[in-house]
Amino acid sequence: MAALKYSRQREAIKEFLMKRKDHPTADVIYLGLLDKFPNLSLGTVYRNLTLLSDTGEINRLRLGDGVDHFDGNTMPHYHFICEKCGRIMDMEVEGLDSFFDSTNSHFHGKIKGHVTYFYGECPDCLKDSCS
Amino acid sequence: MAALKYSRQREAIKEFLMKRKDHPTADVIYLGLLDKFPNLSLGTVYRNLTLLSDTGEINRLRLGDGVDHFDGNTMPHYHFICEKCGRIMDMEVEGLDSFFDSTNSHFHGKIKGHVTYFYGECPDCLKDSCS
DNA sequence: TTCCTTGCAAATCGTTTGCATAATG
DNA sequence: CATTATGCAAACGATTTGCAAGGAA
Numbered sequence: 296m297a298a299l300k301y302s303r304q305r306e307a308i309k310e311f312l313m314k315r316k317d318h319p320t321a322d323v324i325y326l327g328l329l330d331k332f333p334n335l336s337l338g339t340v341y342r343n344l345t346l347l348s349d350t351g352e353i354n355r356l357r358l359g360d361g362v363d364h365f366d367g368n369t370m371p372h373y374h375f376i377c378e379k380c381g382r383i384m385d386m387e388v389e390g391l392d393s394f395f396d397s398t399n400s401h402f403h404g405k406i407k408g409h410v411t412y413f414y415g416e417c418p419d420c421l422k423d424s425c426s
Numbered sequence: 427m428a429a430l431k432y433s434r435q436r437e438a439i440k441e442f443l444m445k446r447k448d449h450p451t452a453d454v455i456y457l458g459l460l461d462k463f464p465n466l467s468l469g470t471v472y473r474n475l476t477l478l479s480d481t482g483e484i485n486r487l488r489l490g491d492g493v494d495h496f497d498g499n500t501m502p503h504y505h506f507i508c509e510k511c512g513r514i515m516d517m518e519v520e521g522l523d524s525f526f527d528s529t530n531s532h533f534h535g536k537i538k539g540h541v542t543y544f545y546g547e548c549p550d551c552l553k554d555s556c557s
Numbered sequence: 558t559t560c561c562t563t564g565c566a567a568a569t570c571g572t573t574t575g576c577a578t579a580a581t582g
Numbered sequence: 583c584a585t586t587a588t589g590c591a592a593a594c595g596a597t598t599t600g601c602a603a604g605g606a607a
């Protein structure tokens with residue numbers, strides 16, 4: 296891979312992601328930075344998101360809703376996606392990490408990792424549907 | 427939902443899926459049925475795959491490679507996706523189901539289910555890269 | 558001056574949809 | 583006859599890419 300050079304846009308994208316605890320899409324990031332970079336283009340956002348996740352500075356989340364979400368929190372953790380409002384929330388699942396660490400399957404390939412996420416109805420949507 | 431009417435195409439799509447243990451994409455299914463239905467259209471395949479997965483007769487797999495895969499085996503099981511060749515294989519993980527059944531998180535929403543899959547290098551690709 | 562990055566627009570690709578016609582119940 | 587399904591082609595939406603110009607090392 297070629298050497299990276301500094302870019303204000305990339306810096307801003309990373310900073311934007313670190314500040315938020317939701318898990319914005321490329322489009323949301325783009326819109327959120329338009330005031331700072333009036334000529335910003337979606338392509339630039341996508342390119343930098345790819346670069347940043349290649350270097351491991353951010354995470355790309357593919358949670359089956361057809362859109363990529365991005366996470367500035369690179370500490371390992373799990374996610375919950377609300378089927379109603381689409382919101383994505385961090386979730387702690389006690390013992391799951393150690394389960395995966397200790398499990399040994401009969402699989403004859405090299406397991407590099409796993410993806411796990413949960414889905415259902417988030418607290419806010421639950422509240423609304425009971426009214 | 428409206429009542430379903432029989433269709434030879436839908437029947438063939440389901441049968442095609444039941445017969446295979448790989449996890450074909452819509453396109454592969456389409457190509458595989460072209461000899462039987464020379465005028466078959468991709469749209470019909472997609473529509474029926476959606477119908478069949480809505481009724482639970484098949485499963486739609488979204489494993490982060492950007493393409494939907496379909497599984498005629500509706501018994502709960504896990505999957506492994508090879509990062510090299512894209513192949514998707516069934517995987518058994520002892521104790522994982524019971525872990526999820528017994529776990530109770532502090533999450534204040536309604537958890538309806540979870541998605542878990544594994545990734546890495548499949549046996550065949552491992553063999554090739556060692557040569 | 559080298560080569561990475563940007564903005565812009567066009568291209569890609571998987572999937573969905575509108576419509577007139579055919580098949581099912 | 584009422585309604586669902588089909589084939590075809592066009593539309594869609596998210597993401598990627600080619601290119602000429604701008605910025606970093």
